[in-house]
Amino acid sequence: MTAPVVLMTGSNGEIGRSLLERFHTDGRFRVVSLDLTPLPEKLRPYCEATYTGNILDRYLLDQIAAHHEIEVVFHLAALLSSRGERDPELAHQINVEGTLHLMRMAQAQTQRLGRPVRFLFPSSIAVYGVGDLDAKRRYGRIAEDQGCEPITMYGCNKLYCEHLGRYFTKYYRSLGGGSGQPKVDFRALRFPGLISADTVPSGGTSDFGPEMLHAAAQGKPYACFVGPEARIPFMAMPDAVRALLGLLDAPAEQLTRASYNVGAFSLSARDIEGRVRRAFPVAEVSYAPEPTRARIVDSWPEDLDDAAARADWGWRPLYDADRAFDEYLLPAVRARYSH
Numbered sequence: 096m097t098a099p100v101v102l103m104t105g106s107n108g109e110i111g112r113s114l115l116e117r118f119h120t121d122g123r124f125r126v127v128s129l130d131l132t133p134l135p136e137k138l139r140p141y142c143e144a145t146y147t148g149n150i151l152d153r154y155l156l157d158q159i160a161a162h163h164e165i166e167v168v169f170h171l172a173a174l175l176s177s178r179g180e181r182d183p184e185l186a187h188q189i190n191v192e193g194t195l196h197l198m199r200m201a202q203a204q205t206q207r208l209g210r211p212v213r214f215l216f217p218s219s220i221a222v223y224g225v226g227d228l229d230a231k232r233r234y235g236r237i238a239e240d241q242g243c244e245p246i247t248m249y250g251c252n253k254l255y256c257e258h259l260g261r262y263f264t265k266y267y268r269s270l271g272g273g274s275g276q277p278k279v280d281f282r283a284l285r286f287p288g289l290i291s292a293d294t295v296p297s298g299g300t301s302d303f304g305p306e307m308l309h310a311a312a313q314g315k316p317y318a319c320f321v322g323p324e325a326r327i328p329f330m331a332m333p334d335a336v337r338a339l340l341g342l343l344d345a346p347a348e349q350l351t352r353a354s355y356n357v358g359a360f361s362l363s364a365r366d367i368e369g370r371v372r373r374a375f376p377v378a379e380v381s382y383a384p385e386p387t388r389a390r391i392v393d394s395w396p397e398d399l400d401d402a403a404a405r406a407d408w409g410w411r412p413l414y415d416a417d418r419a420f421d422e423y424l425l426p427a428v429r430a431r432y433s434h
């Protein structure tokens with residue numbers, strides 16, 4: 096039997112590249128990739144087909160759907176939170192209209208196949224807006240239904256798209272005596288800031304973590320754009336990939352929500368600096384907080400309560416802060432920049 100087809104948007108991004116490696120290793124899917132920028136040579140053979148283009152291009156999406164029998168969508172393409180504040184309307188177009196196009200395509204595909212296409216969507220800590228630092232401390236580990244008052248366009252977009260996904264899964268064309276046609280099976284994860292040993296993200300606000308690490312490993316000075324006390328949850332990329340696959344494989348009847356928090360560990364900028372300095376004693380780290388980005392980080396929770404994900408589909412992170420740095424990030428970035 097041939098492997099099912101997965102469509103991956105944002106395949107050239109931070110999560111996309113790691114997921115491509117994973118699918119290549121386990122051979123579980125034939126990947127159709129879509130990104131604004133061409134995939135590196137190394138990753139192209141990992142895909143059955145690669146498309147370079149914009150998710151706002153509906154004709155391109157129609158063409159992809161006509162050529163491939165897509166059973167699963169990983170919709171990873173997005174314009175992240177810092178970049179989004181520079182151009183909020185563009186963020187809305189990409190993050191909301193682009194997602195709507197993909198959901199429409201997945202819905203059409205669902206009807207064609209006669210069974211639900213699974214639609215995996217990385218959401219974010221950015222859906223939260225905790226108010227002020229006192230409230231942030233009081234919330235501690237925040238649960239999915241608390242503090243959802245995002246202060247960034249990106250956060251608003253992700254929160255809305257979670258609702259859009261829930262709508263497509265449960266209600267699309269079914270109100271007012273509509274048909275019993277099969278519906279998309281949408282599943283979202285609210286990720287903390289992700290840290291990968293292989294890529295440095297761009298345009299995000301949690302980027303201070305990965306940027307500090309990668310700069311130190313390359314012997315470059317780093318001026319951190321938030322203050323030393325700024326604290327948010329983080330997760331090592333291998334756990335992010337495991338979380339996506341864990342949610343993908345969860346039986347639909349076990350899921351009680353459309354969107355789940357997944358947590359791993361919580362660190363301040365100073366904590367990350369400490370870990371980086373222990374590994375690279377000559378690292379030059381300074382602090383030059385940018386007001387907009389510092390405010391965004393202050394609005395995000397310091398940790399995530401992922402009890403629902405643990406109970407419903409058995410989520411457990413494998414990497415706490417020590418393991419993430421000592422067994423994954425530090426050895427891998429050392430190797431990466433040593434030649």
Ligand code: SER
Nearest residue numbers: 175176219299300301
């Ligand atoms: N890492 C993202 C950002 O910083 C949050 O999802 O925008």
